[in-house]
């Protein structure tokens with residue numbers, strides 16, 4: 001990981017996704033007509049062509065679809081190794097987020113692992129990262 | 137597609153010196169490659185009336201694309217009826233697709249298609265500045281903004297995610313994937329222009345440094361300075377020139393899923409799935425008819441995926457197909473990346489595969505020439521969201 005992350009240019013239309021973590025919520029755009037989640041957000045639902053699209057909070061639960069452990073220090077101040085993953089949201093697996101898996105040993109990370117969102121704040125932005133879902 | 141098949145052909149190819157930190161300008165490399173291709177075809181600058189390039193001039197990433205169509209036009213003061221340079225195309229060889237369409241439409245007679253890259257020189261000239269546009273603390277916009285903030289800086293990371301999925305779904309192993317790299321290096325040893333020519337063993341591969349699991353150093357291609365040119369001409373004009381024209385039996389550039397690394401519907405393959413399927417829709421030829429395959433290997437896994445999706449083996453069977461390496465060797469059932477690919481011959485970025493396919497079809501491969509006069513070749517370029525494939529035949 002790098003202390004000084006490269007951050008996204010945030011368009012107002014997608015501010016809910018990047019900043020929703022301020023209230024501890026993962027907000028994903030959803031079509032109010034056919035209920036399809038749309039990520040990244042857009043001006044129209046590609047499934048039903050409705051324009052009524054609003055951010056909705058999801059559970060933050062997800063499953064690791066695939067991952068890689070990055071070993072290469074692409075920059076001098078990049079601390080390696082770390083996990084980059086693509087996770088599928090519980091509500092709609094076709095909605096995937098590229099993210100980091102944190103809070104566990106690298107060796108324990110695997111495809112199919114259940115994870116839950118946590119947020120890493122960088123100024124106004126709250127990056128959705130994921131950690132293992134602790135089951136009782 | 138029929139119009140391209142009947143009216144357009146490759147009439148000549150050319151390439152500059154290929155090397156690391158050559159210290160030459162992008163335009164100098166481009167002119168070298170153009171003059172080489174014109175001599176190959178038997179054309180002069182005055183015959184050229186079109187230019188097509190990928191991705192067009194790009195000053196954001198040092199050396200990534202130092203020359204666009206206007207710079208080449210001006211250097212040779214060409215009189216053009218059409219020109220184009222854009223990254224919004226189905227892969228690097230999308231520039232060739234555009235040229236074929238322009239020729240088939242009757243708009244132009246002879247089009248120079250080129251890809252020039254001099255990253256190794258440009259980066260060495262930065263003198264200690266951060267050699268990337270996505271270094272820590274900067275901002276990222278566009279399609280990379282949902283990846284780079286999570287420290288997924290490199291295409292190595294993105295392709296590794298796909299490779300890991302494939303390993304998981306189909307039991308593919310590093311021992312199998314390594315054959316792409318070992319095969320490329322073996323062929324590069326027979327190519328005087330290749331960057332890395334000393335053979336490597338599977339053990340060398342397995343012991344090499346991990347970059348982004350499961351991809352190691354030998355899974356990643358090597359950046360070079362180079363310019364590569366393909367000339368697309370009207371078929372009847374090409375028949376009057378030096379070389380036997382090479383025709384486009386089929387071209388595949390379909391893209392039917394999300395234009396995204398992370399939202400693509402099947403993470404064990406890439407956009408090349410659709411570009412491969414489309415290739416076989418326009419032809420009666422079958423994978424078994426192909427004599428030589430030059431398939432994009434910016435990362436070894438991309439090449440494995442092309443092999444599967446083009447139908448040389450079934451989906452998920454690529455690991456077993458290349459195991460041991462004999463099927464893809466120069467004397468195997470489908471000789472693969474006969475020049476050494478981008479892994480060992482250098483990142484000529486897509487264009488090198490079409491250049492080599494033509495070299496083989498013209499019987500000019502020297503020590504690496506595939507035996508028995510190959511008649512049908514596949515060239516492909518692109519990984520991730522980018523892909524185009526070409527079925528090439530001698531006229």
Ligand SMILES: [Zn+2]
Nearest residue numbers: 031034045048
């Ligand atoms: Zn809808």
